[in-house]
Amino acid sequence: MKKWLVLFLMAVFVFVLAACTASEDAGTDSSEEGSADSGGEKTLFMNNGEEPTSFDPSIGFNAVSWGALNNLMEGLTRLDESSQPVEATAESIDVSEDGLTYTFNIREEANWSNGEPVTAGDFVFAWQHMLDPETASPAAFLAYFIEGAEGYNNGEGAVEDVAISAEDDKTFVVKLTEPTEAFLNIITNPSFFPIHEATATENPDWHTEADSFVGNGPFNLASWSHDEDFVFEKNEEYWDAENVNLDKVHWAMVNDPNTEYQMYEAGELDVSSVPAEMSEQLQDSPELGTMDQAGTYFYRYNVEEEPFTNKKVRQAFAYAVNQDDIVQYVTKNGEKPAYGFVSYGFEGPNGQEFRDEAGELVKFDADKAKQLLEEGMEEEGWDELPPVTISYSTSESHQNIAETLQDQFKTALDVDVELQNVEASVFLTEQKEFKYQLSRSSFIHDYADPVNALESFITDSSMNRTQWSNEEFDQLIAEAKAETDSAARWETLIEAEKILMDEMPIFPIHFYNQVQLQKEGIEGILRHPVGYIDLKTADKN
Amino acid sequence: MGKYILKRFLMMLVTIFIIATLTFFLMHAVPGSPLESDRNTNETVQANLERFYKLDQPLHIQYLSYMQSIVTFDFGPSIKDPNRTVNELLARGFPISFELGMITILVAVVSGIILGTMAALRHNKMIDYAAMAFAVIGISIPNFVLATVLIQQLAVNWNLFPPATWTSPMHMVLPVLALATGPMAIIARLTRSSMLEVLTQDYIKMARAKGIKPMRIVLRHALRNALMPVVTIMGTLLAGILTGTFVIEKIFAIPGMGKYFVDSINNRDYPVIMGTTVFYSAFLIFMLFLVDIVYGILDPRIKLHKKEGDV
Numbered sequence: 001m002k003k004w005l006v007l008f009l010m011a012v013f014v015f016v017l018a019a020c021t022a023s024e025d026a027g028t029d030s031s032e033e034g035s036a037d038s039g040g041e042k043t044l045f046m047n048n049g050e051e052p053t054s055f056d057p058s059i060g061f062n063a064v065s066w067g068a069l070n071n072l073m074e075g076l077t078r079l080d081e082s083s084q085p086v087e088a089t090a091e092s093i094d095v096s097e098d099g100l101t102y103t104f105n106i107r108e109e110a111n112w113s114n115g116e117p118v119t120a121g122d123f124v125f126a127w128q129h130m131l132d133p134e135t136a137s138p139a140a141f142l143a144y145f146i147e148g149a150e151g152y153n154n155g156e157g158a159v160e161d162v163a164i165s166a167e168d169d170k171t172f173v174v175k176l177t178e179p180t181e182a183f184l185n186i187i188t189n190p191s192f193f194p195i196h197e198a199t200a201t202e203n204p205d206w207h208t209e210a211d212s213f214v215g216n217g218p219f220n221l222a223s224w225s226h227d228e229d230f231v232f233e234k235n236e237e238y239w240d241a242e243n244v245n246l247d248k249v250h251w252a253m254v255n256d257p258n259t260e261y262q263m264y265e266a267g268e269l270d271v272s273s274v275p276a277e278m279s280e281q282l283q284d285s286p287e288l289g290t291m292d293q294a295g296t297y298f299y300r301y302n303v304e305e306e307p308f309t310n311k312k313v314r315q316a317f318a319y320a321v322n323q324d325d326i327v328q329y330v331t332k333n334g335e336k337p338a339y340g341f342v343s344y345g346f347e348g349p350n351g352q353e354f355r356d357e358a359g360e361l362v363k364f365d366a367d368k369a370k371q372l373l374e375e376g377m378e379e380e381g382w383d384e385l386p387p388v389t390i391s392y393s394t395s396e397s398h399q400n401i402a403e404t405l406q407d408q409f410k411t412a413l414d415v416d417v418e419l420q421n422v423e424a425s426v427f428l429t430e431q432k433e434f435k436y437q438l439s440r441s442s443f444i445h446d447y448a449d450p451v452n453a454l455e456s457f458i459t460d461s462s463m464n465r466t467q468w469s470n471e472e473f474d475q476l477i478a479e480a481k482a483e484t485d486s487a488a489r490w491e492t493l494i495e496a497e498k499i500l501m502d503e504m505p506i507f508p509i510h511f512y513n514q515v516q517l518q519k520e521g522i523e524g525i526l527r528h529p530v531g532y533i534d535l536k537t538a539d540k541n
Numbered sequence: 542m543g544k545y546i547l548k549r550f551l552m553m554l555v556t557i558f559i560i561a562t563l564t565f566f567l568m569h570a571v572p573g574s575p576l577e578s579d580r581n582t583n584e585t586v587q588a589n590l591e592r593f594y595k596l597d598q599p600l601h602i603q604y605l606s607y608m609q610s611i612v613t614f615d616f617g618p619s620i621k622d623p624n625r626t627v628n629e630l631l632a633r634g635f636p637i638s639f640e641l642g643m644i645t646i647l648v649a650v651v652s653g654i655i656l657g658t659m660a661a662l663r664h665n666k667m668i669d670y671a672a673m674a675f676a677v678i679g680i681s682i683p684n685f686v687l688a689t690v691l692i693q694q695l696a697v698n699w700n701l702f703p704p705a706t707w708t709s710p711m712h713m714v715l716p717v718l719a720l721a722t723g724p725m726a727i728i729a730r731l732t733r734s735s736m737l738e739v740l741t742q743d744y745i746k747m748a749r750a751k752g753i754k755p756m757r758i759v760l761r762h763a764l765r766n767a768l769m770p771v772v773t774i775m776g777t778l779l780a781g782i783l784t785g786t787f788v789i790e791k792i793f794a795i796p797g798m799g800k801y802f803v804d805s806i807n808n809r810d811y812p813v814i815m816g817t818t819v820f821y822s823a824f825l826i827f828m829l830f831l832v833d834i835v836y837g838i839l840d841p842r843i844k845l846h847k848k849e850g851d852v
Contacts, residue, residue: 050800136586228707262697430572
């Protein structure tokens with residue numbers, strides 16, 4: 001009998017030892033990287049949070065993929081320091097007079113990391129791949145500006161109908177359905193990056209491992225150990241390689257903000273986000289940087305559900321919200337309070353911020369709120385306000401804001417509201433099914449244009465989720481999209497936002513921002529209100 | 542013995558079957574879909590995806606094909622991460638979680654027994670008080686709190702160990718400490734109390750009277766019997782440590798299985814939920830099965846009783 005025990009214990013031991021040796025190998029890998037670093041190479045240590053969803057540019061449509069893709073590959077345009085799109089893989093861009101046809105002339109010296117030239121065919125291949133309904137790319141809707149794109153993507157049209165073509169190896173032509181001012185900005189999104197056709201045809205899984213990955217950006221994918229880390233090294237084939245300063249970038253995948261910060265403190269990361277608990281303590285740190293992020297934290301009414309069927313009641317609740325107090329005492333992360341829906345970061349044809357021109361459309365005013373509520377209740381003939389429940393997806397920060405709103409409604413309107421938290425995935429489903437009266441929401445821009453934010457609320461848009469429908473508003477958005485004159489377009493959008501903030505199917509709370517810590521000596525990392533982290537010109541001294 | 546093991550083994554299969562069935566229906570009862578996203582993809586694309594993942598078929602067909610996937614141990618591709626199959630995720634994450642769990646158990650058992658024995662032998666002396674104070678603290682502090690404190694002190698302030706990730710033996714020290722402290726404290730307390738009991742037994746007095754060396758009495762005579770309660774709770778501890786790794790893995794950015802387990806539920810990633818749940822419960826049940834067998838080996842009396850009772 002004893003033999004049994006001995007055998008069992010030995011088996012456990014062998015298991016453990018075998019497992020140990022496996023990870024010791026991994027250990028030697030990283031120490032090699034470490035020693036290379038001390039040899040005078042510039043290695044930047046970043047954190048990606050988690051495993052990138054995919055390095056197939058059509059599939060990796062989220063922040064954890066964009067951060068890497070934007071540096072591994074390059075589209076026709078790229079955002080510069082002032083977040084404006086400039087020529088990248090394209091050397092020059094010709095736009096037809098009606099604003100519908102774009103001709104991109106691709107650089108002679110633009111090469112893939114395997115040394116082959118980047119061709120117009122690679123772009124045609126990649127964009128068709130994105131629109132192919134079989135690919136099921138979550139990014140495809142961004143390409144609906146292109147003639148024939150929507151039809152092909154929803155299965156009604158054919159791939160030949162998509163108006164993209166390679167006139168020759170270095171000339172790529174695109175025809176749009178409407179003059180879209182933001183088009184050159186939209187195509188800075190990684191889903192519009194080219195794909196090396198020969199590689200992808202031969203091996204459809206080319207993007208899943210570092211060995212088979214072929215890119216055309218400032219960096220190459222040197223290694224990728226899934227769910228652990230990945231490493232970039234400078235791409236010598238890149239057309240602008242002489243302006244790339246870093247030799248390597250090491251990306252960890254640390255998903256806990258406290259751990260990330262502690263690694264930063266211990267010197268294992270050069271850049272870190274700020275854990276919520278630390279934001280107050282760190283707000284004066286010289287290593288802290290803040291940047292706008294185009295997007296809005298807001299609440300949606302269900303306009304088909306009492307009491308929010310009444311416009312004045314909606315307005316009353318909106319004016320009862322003290323946005324300043326929320327950013328100052330609740331979120332405490334340096335966000336800007338939102339007095340309108342469209343966030344900062346968009347300059348009009350006259351160089352003015354959209355937000356400044358559109359002005360403050362809703363701002364805390366307890367007296368006005370009280371009065372509006374009375375008027376609204378009178379209109380409806382209510383002696384008592386129908387019960388109100390605020391719903392939010394489970395998270396500490398959402399809860400803090402919801403509790404503050406509960407308190408502010410009580411103070412300003414003398415209304416008691418219930419709170420309800422719901423698990424995130426259920427919340428999303430039920431919000432789309434209009435199951436909530438008043439629910440927490442957020443919007444992050446897909447592309448850098450105010451119309452992207454406003455078009456969410458056209459009738460039956462999947463982003464609407466309020467059951468609100470307004471013909472005049474729909475009309476203005478349609479006009480803005482067809483307008484070729486920038487100034488007139490801008491005016492139309494400002495007018496549309498006024499309607500939105502008057503009808504008030506939603507009320508805004510604050511705009512988003514990007515806050516990060518960065519060690520001294522790190523320079524040139526570009527971040528944009530709408531866009532992806534750019535390490536092309538980053539440097540470490 | 543053989544019959545007993547066979548019976549336990551069959552029970553094990555039934556348990557796994559029940560867990561798998563419950564998980565399947567609970568998972569589908571929860572609102573939300575793996576294909577739900579903040580943006581709406583168009584209907585054709587949605588239909589393509591549903592067809593690909595067989596979500597368009599009636600529930601009982603899905604259930605059958607999923608039962609088949611358990612038998613063949615092929616759970617298909619993840620929905621959130623279509624480039625990878627569930628089997629790949631398991632093959633990647635499990636060895637790491639297993640390694641972390643096993644090292645933790647070894648550390649907890651060995652140090653817990655030593656600590657408990659020392660406390661019992663020096664009953665009501667300094668060592669006893671110190672060890673038990675340590676044990677109470679160890680039991681009271683949740684491992685995720687301990688983890689953060691350890692990182693802050695040992696990694697950030699004193700720079701002795703790397704704060705996170707899983708790349709070298711040095712990286713293992715902090716997570717293992719964080720995870721092992723609680724179970725170690727429990728084992729130490731148990732060992733101490735049962736050791737105290739055993740030390741007053743007649744056969745120990747007899748051994749002393751015979752002039753056997755004290756060390757030999759402790760190791761050969763006392764400890765063997767004192768360890769029975771420890772083996773009894775090993776099953777519970779194992780479960781505790783394995784689920785504890787979820788939190789610890791996240792804090793220390795260890796690429797183990799915990800992440801897939803938790804994320805899959807948040808994402809409603811059906812194949813991954815099923816794969817991780819079934820795999821994990823099967824593993825856990827198997828470990829409990831092993832503990833039971835070891836238990837029988839350690840104490841011949843129990844095995845005999847069970848055998849008589851069962852047959």
